Amino acid sequence: MVRELIKKISKGARFNQIYLQKNEGIGFEPGKSVVISPLENRISKEPAIFEYNVKLESLKREIAKLVFKVTDNYGYYDNIIITGSFLDEGFNFEDIDIIIINPVNMEKDRLKDSIRQNTGINPHLILIDSESFNKGIKRDPLFRLMVDRYVSARRAIFRKDREINYKLLDIYLLKNKNLIEGYDLFSIRQRKKLLRDFISIKLFSENKEVTIKSIEKEINMLFGKDIIENLFYYGNNEEKHKFISKLKKEFNKLEKHILENYENSQKISGH
Amino acid sequence: MAQNKPDLIKRFIGVASNIITHKILVKAELEKDLRNYYTKEIERDVDIALKYRDRINPANKPLPKMDSKEIRDSIMSNVKAELLKRIDKGYDVDFSKIDEEIDNFLREQNVD
Numbered sequence: 001m002v003r004e005l006i007k008k009i010s011k012g013a014r015f016n017q018i019y020l021q022k023n024e025g026i027g028f029e030p031g032k033s034v035v036i037s038p039l040e041n042r043i044s045k046e047p048a049i050f051e052y053n054v055k056l057e058s059l060k061r062e063i064a065k066l067v068f069k070v071t072d073n074y075g076y077y078d079n080i081i082i083t084g085s086f087l088d089e090g091f092n093f094e095d096i097d098i099i100i101i102n103p104v105n106m107e108k109d110r111l112k113d114s115i116r117q118n119t120g121i122n123p124h125l126i127l128i129d130s131e132s133f134n135k136g137i138k139r140d141p142l143f144r145l146m147v148d149r150y151v152s153a154r155r156a157i158f159r160k161d162r163e164i165n166y167k168l169l170d171i172y173l174l175k176n177k178n179l180i181e182g183y184d185l186f187s188i189r190q191r192k193k194l195l196r197d198f199i200s201i202k203l204f205s206e207n208k209e210v211t212i213k214s215i216e217k218e219i220n221m222l223f224g225k226d227i228i229e230n231l232f233y234y235g236n237n238e239e240k241h242k243f244i245s246k247l248k249k250e251f252n253k254l255e256k257h258i259l260e261n262y263e264n265s266q267k268i269s270g271h
Numbered sequence: 272m273a274q275n276k277p278d279l280i281k282r283f284i285g286v287a288s289n290i291i292t293h294k295i296l297v298k299a300e301l302e303k304d305l306r307n308y309y310t311k312e313i314e315r316d317v318d319i320a321l322k323y324r325d326r327i328n329p330a331n332k333p334l335p336k337m338d339s340k341e342i343r344d345s346i347m348s349n350v351k352a353e354l355l356k357r358i359d360k361g362y363d364v365d366f367s368k369i370d371e372e373i374d375n376f377l378r379e380q381n382v383d
Contacts, residue, residue, distance in 0.1 A: 167300055167362070174293045174353075175312055181285030182319040184274075190315065263360040 006039060047072070050156070053149040054087045063119050067098060068153045070118050074111040078102035078130060080153040083146040085189075086121075094189065095122040099146070103127045139163045140172070141204035142197060148211045164205060166262035173201050173255060180248050183240070192232050195219060195247075202254050205261070222250060276327060283323040284342055287380070288349035290316050291372050295354065299364050317379075324380045332381070339383045346373055 005025055007018045018036070020028055028034065047068040049061060056064065064082050071080055077100050084097030098115070100106065108127055115123040128136075136143030137158055147158045179186065179194040186194065199215045199222075208214065219228055227243055230236040274282075290313055297313075324330070333339065347369065354364050377383040 170357070171293065171296050171300060174289060174296065175316070177289045178286050178316045178319060181282060181289060182316070182323070184282075185319050185322045259357065259360045262362075266361040 047153060050152045050154065052147075052152070052156075054151060056087070056151060057089075060086070063096075063121070064151050066119055067096070067115055067123070070114050071098075071100065071111060071153075074114070075106040076104040077106070078154070079156055081146070081150045081156070082152070083150040084124075087149055087151070093121075095124045097124045097126070097146070099126045099128060099133070101128060101130050101133055134159065139165045139168060141169075141200035141210045142172075144204065144210045145196075145200050145212070145215075162204075162207070164207075164261075166205070166258050166265060169201055169205055170255070170258045170262065173198070173251075173258060176201070177251060180244060180251060183244055188232055188235060195232075198247075198251070198254075202250070205254065205258055222246065274326065279323055279327050280338065280342060283320060283327065283380075284345045284349065286316060286320045286323060287342075287376060288346050288353070290320060291346060291369070291376055292350050292353045294372055295350070295364065295368060296357070296362075298368070300362070320380060324382065330381075334382050339377065342382055343373060343377060346377075 005020070005028065007020070009016050009018055047065045049056075049064055049068070067082065068080055071077065079101045081099040081101065082096060083099065084095075085093040086096040096115075096119070106127060108125055112123055112125050115121075115125075133143070137147055138161060144160070147160075176194050176198045179191060179198065183191065196215055196219075199218050200210045203210050203214060203218060223243060223246055227239045230239055231243055293313060327334065327338075334342070350369055350373070351366070354362075354366070354369075358364055374383070
């Protein structure tokens, strides 16, 4: 029983037309009113996905596409970037970091709920204009880390010039100090994140590249690969004190470096 | 691992001091639109402080005056030391908000 037909519009001298054969389908008899609309609007388009420095497992690709599709229903944007632990191998992630660049009329809470309902994963949404995002990449090591590896809805190229703002780095560093004070009560995942953030600030302030690889290399060099594996992969806390004492030393060194550089930058700029 | 009360109080003071110093600097030094990105993770640390607080007896009512005073004084001294270190390097920080920040924090944490 035919209820829907796909037809091509033919060109006429005065009117363009759609031809139907007699008795072609129910409801298409002469005199009946019909609705016509372009076919492209009816076919659900498969969202594009661009992977940078990452090869997603097929299930994760589908999740990422679903995020793009859901976001499409909540307004306009320039791009969607998915980053963070969701991109790590396996399914050991707590949430999914989603950055929406230049959103227009987007209701963050409703979108967040919808992504959660559709994917079953808790989204961490950042809605940001491209100017602030690029400013972040320029002067914030964590923004920089975000664009070291990501998937996006549209092709994106990020400029990686750098502007060191020591005051910002200081505030950022201070937030990581609680890894020393509250080490025991952070989860292993939180400890890893705080340590990674700390090292990214260190590398950035030393004018070094901030990538997942460079951070891992620096961590192993500073603390020793064995200690890191024992603490963060096997949950063996025997060498905790050695680690914390080294971390404290490195933290103080970095804080001193940042504050001194801030002071010098102020002198140079004449403040 | 079981921890004794003085050690728990010491940890609580350490975490609280960082949170409050961080909050004051974020408010004083960052442009408004940037603050959101930097205050989000404070919540995670507030949870850690709360976990320490929950292990300090009595957990479900404010601490005895002697303990709460010791905690308040230590946090005040730590925060001031951190801020002074920065003022010395050229930061412009308003000290008038410290009392308010500490009082709010200690109330939220059921210390005072």
